[in-house]
Amino acid sequence: MKPTVLFTVLLGILVCLAITSCGQGEQASKVSQPATKKYAQATILEGVVSNNKGVIKTGTVAATDENGRVITQATMDNGHYRLEIPADTVLPILLTFSSESGAEKLSAAVIYDTITTYYINPSSTAIAKAAKEMGGYNRANMVHAAENTVHIPDGNKTSTGWRGDPTTQYGGWH
Numbered sequence: 001m002k003p004t005v006l007f008t009v010l011l012g013i014l015v016c017l018a019i020t021s022c023g024q025g026e027q028a029s030k031v032s033q034p035a036t037k038k039y040a041q042a043t044i045l046e047g048v049v050s051n052n053k054g055v056i057k058t059g060t061v062a063a064t065d066e067n068g069r070v071i072t073q074a075t076m077d078n079g080h081y082r083l084e085i086p087a088d089t090v091l092p093i094l095l096t097f098s099s100e101s102g103a104e105k106l107s108a109a110v111i112y113d114t115i116t117t118y119y120i121n122p123s124s125t126a127i128a129k130a131a132k133e134m135g136g137y138n139r140a141n142m143v144h145a146a147e148n149t150v151h152i153p154d155g156n157k158t159s160t161g162w163r164g165d166p167t168t169q170y171g172g173w174h
Contacts, residue, residue: 037091039113046082047118049097049106055079059099061120063110066092066137081120092137094128095120109137123149 045063049056061081062073071093074083085093091113097106097120108124109131118124130145131137 037111037113039085039087039089039091041087043085043087043113043116044082045085045095045110045116045118046080047095047108047120048079049076049081049120050079051104051106052122056097056099056104059097059104061095061097064094064096065090066094094137109142111137111139111142 049059049061057076057079059076060073061076061083063071063083063085065071071085071089072083074081076097081097083095092109092111095108095110095118098104106120106122106125107128108118108120109128110118126149127142127145128137130149131141134141134145
């Protein structure tokens with residue numbers, strides 16, 4: 001084979017590889033982008049609010065979007081709350097409890113449209129704050145935040161002593 005023919009063939013192969021790899025890069029980036037989750041229909045979210053002293057009987061729970069816009073809110077009924085989230089509400093949303101005096105604030109992040117019960121407490125607040133600091137409320141950040149904020153006492157490191165996973169509302173990864 002002449003050097004010019006060999007050069008032309010090699011150049012053709014390189015161009016084909018470059019075009020193929022560019023197309024795969026675009027396809028991979030399209031696949032890796034998560035789809036926007038939202039409620040297909042109006043959904044009731046409910047639960048209990050507590051602090052380290054026990055169930056908090058009075059206050060307000062508000063559902064807000066990532067920009068802080070209030071979607072809906074409700075007054076608590078003897079420690080329980082019940083919010084109706086409108087259809088087409090985009091996730092994630094944040095459930096925020098405020099005491100009547102405004103001194104106490106607790107929160108829980110909502111990232112799944114299939115989970116409807118959320119316990120708002122100091123643990124859920126710490127997890128939501130940590131996930132936000134990691135870049136936002138998504139599954140990876142919520143799981144990582146839960147792993148880093150929920151602690152097992154030093155004397156209880158076996159699986160037989162572990163009494164359950166308080167973070168099951170974040171995807172049930174236990």
